[in-house]
Amino acid sequence: MPQLNPNPWLFIMTMSWLTFSLIIQPKLLSFTPTNSPSEKSLMNTKTPSWPWPWT
Template sequence: MPQLNPNPWFFIMLSSWLTFSLIIQPKLLSFVSMNPPSRKSTTIPNTTPWTWPWT
């Protein structure tokens, strides 16, 4: 079964993984987020219970 022969596929996987890790990933991580996350307030909103007309 030729699918089990790792000779050509291992090199392709290794080279694509190294390309991603060494070239593409640092370029993607260098971008600055235009909308950085901000801390939300921890106050609990004041809610009123719903009054059902049929009860």
């Protein structure tokens, strides 16, 4: 069963993981988000109860 042979796939997976973690990820993390999250005030809104006709 050739799919159980880890020889070519282990190297490909390791190299792609290293490429992502060492090259691509720091470049992506250096970008600043354009819409930074704003501080929302915590408002507790009480929703009115539903007027069920059969109660």
